[in-house]
Amino acid sequence: MSPIKEDPINEIDELDSILNTMAQNIIRTSYSRDKTFSNIQTKCCNTVIEGGISIRSYSEFIQLINSCRVAFVLITTTYCPYCQLFKPVFFRVAREFAGKAVFIEANADYVPEVAETFNVYSTPTTVIIIDKRPIDAILGYIPYNHFKRYVNDIVSYAECGEI
Incomplete structure (x- = not known):
């Protein structure tokens, strides 16, 4: 029985999606711990600073x-x-x-x-x-x-x- 061959492009896209999700979770976690700086981007700001x-x-x-x-x-x-x-x-x-x-x-x-x-x-x-x-x-x-x-x-x- 031969192994199933997967499309490497789909595999890369799937890995990229997983890594992006993990990065978003890390950013949210660090944002809730430290509300001074975060890497969450908005339309007008690259960094959200809570409260100045x-x-x-x-x-x-x-x-x-x-x-x-x-x-x-x-x-x-x-x-x-x-x-x-x-x-x-x-x-x-x-x-x-x-x-x-x-x-x-x-x-x-x-x-x-x-x-x-x-x-x-x-x-x-x-x-x-x-x-x-x-x-x-x-x-x-x-x-x-x-x-x-x-x-x-x-x-x-x-x-x-x-x-």
């Missing part, structure tokens, strides 16, 4: 800007009271728009290059970036409802979805 991220280097900033079409960059300083008031609002909205935009907090005391890049001299300042170009900047504290509506408008404008 505080950066500590300019290279980290560049990496995050390159990971998403839309970015909201909150520039703060350590002893700025309005910065401390706005950060919870910023990160709350960031959780709601995860995968549609990246939300970055850059403390100008630690990463002054970010503030210098956008000529920011007052904090808090939120810089909005679409396709690696700054399109707007908002100075000062913004109430939750206004900021959420503004973010929704920007994300819709960039065709990255809306809430």
Whole structure:
């Protein structure tokens, strides 16, 4: 009795399908364990960042800007009271728009290059970036409802979805 000959192309396709399924399961598992970075891709972001991220280097900033079409960059300083008031609002909205935009907090005391890049001299300042170009900047504290509506408008404008 001769062994059954299988088509090698179908076998490769089947193996590829199995490996893709396994990779998706690994990504989902790592995403549920570590909600900071994942490799899940969406229409507008290569990386889903759950709730935003505080950066500590300019290279980290560049990496995050390159990971998403839309970015909201909150520039703060350590002893700025309005910065401390706005950060919870910023990160709350960031959780709601995860995968549609990246939300970055850059403390100008630690990463002054970010503030210098956008000529920011007052904090808090939120810089909005679409396709690696700054399109707007908002100075000062913004109430939750206004900021959420503004973010929704920007994300819709960039065709990255809306809430």
